[in-house]
Amino acid sequence: MEYTRKKIAEEAQVSPQKVFRYIKAHNVEPTKRVGRTDYFSEDDAHEMLTFFAEEKKEREVNQTSSDDSISKDEYITTLKAQVQDLQKRLDSKEDEVSELHRLLSQEQQLARTEQSKRLELEATNTKLIEANTDVLNEKDTKIQELEKKLLEEKNKGFWSRLLEGKYMAISKIDFDKLKKGFELYDNYFKNYEYTYLYRVGNEDKTLVVRFSKANFQHLTGLSYYRGPKKFYEDLADNRIDINNLNYDKNGFSRLKLSVIENLEMLIGDMARVSESGKFRHLSYDSLIRSNKAILAIACKGLKSFSIPISLLALRQEKIHITAYNVLEIKRQNLITKKIEKLK
Structure with missing residues (x-):
């Protein structure tokens, strides 16, 4: 069976111009020419059909790879959002500590005549401040860890990315x-x-x-x-x-x-x-x-x-x-x- 450019394009579901460009690029010679119509061998036609089918499959894989890249960007965006959220919480805790210090000063002025109560209240507030400070330190550590991960992701070198997808010779x-x-x-x-x-x-x-x-x-x-x-x-x-x-x-x-x-x-x-x-x-x-x-x-x-x-x-x-x-x-x-x- 012999194939024309039009028949190859119909079976491969591509344009005749794309078939024409393939023939020119690969120097595919027709088996005969009738008028202005070229006819190609069945082997050459099958090879072209296989090429276009593989090309379509590669486009689907590339689309999936693009989706994976988008997922990575979304992951980085999520990390940034988490850092911002933790920073807001840290600011809130700092406000709480400031408020606690204000209350402590007020209590000291009101309780001068009640020394024992003032000392007890001071001790209680001191413990509360220490507890809140521990919380702030823990949050700050988590923020630093997230920032480090974000920096590592951004600064990932070209060669490390290349080696992740390295091809290996057959055993x-x-x-x-x-x-x-x-x-x-x-x-x-x-x-x-x-x-x-x-x-x-x-x-x-x-x-x-x-x-x-x-x-x-x-x-x-x-x-x-x-x-x-x-x-x-x-x-x-x-x-x-x-x-x-x-x-x-x-x-x-x-x-x-x-x-x-x-x-x-x-x-x-x-x-x-x-x-x-x-x-x-x-x-x-x-x-x-x-x-x-x-x-x-x-x-x-x-x-x-x-x-x-x-x-x-x-x-x-x-x-x-x-x-x-x-x-x-x-x-x-x-x-x-x-x-x-x-x-």
């Missing part, structure tokens, strides 16, 4: 898991279109998912400086640059790699289907999942089929989702067009 154990997951994906998923027939209540439904080389990196959660397509090709040629293969800073990539060796569970009797939902910062239109809470592939729906956008570790991330029984699984090789029935 040898996880790299072995990655290679096993790659072998499964290369043998069973790459360039295949899977059709899942499943039942919801008394209604039969269909989920169609296409898998390409560019989709695999999204299932790992790893970052690679050469991009999704080169990531796959470098793995296939056994020349991946492991020093530039990094975990994500949130730790999700480690969870994905912990279950990627079980991809084969999603194309047989253990396969189930779940419908649209949202987990953390990820919104999806459907899931292909295992019957037990082990793993699931989250999919994004396009016009006529879906594409994989993420891999979820169901048990570790404590995700509880309704799963529907799969009645039939078929797959078609997108190159040879051969159709197989797997279940």
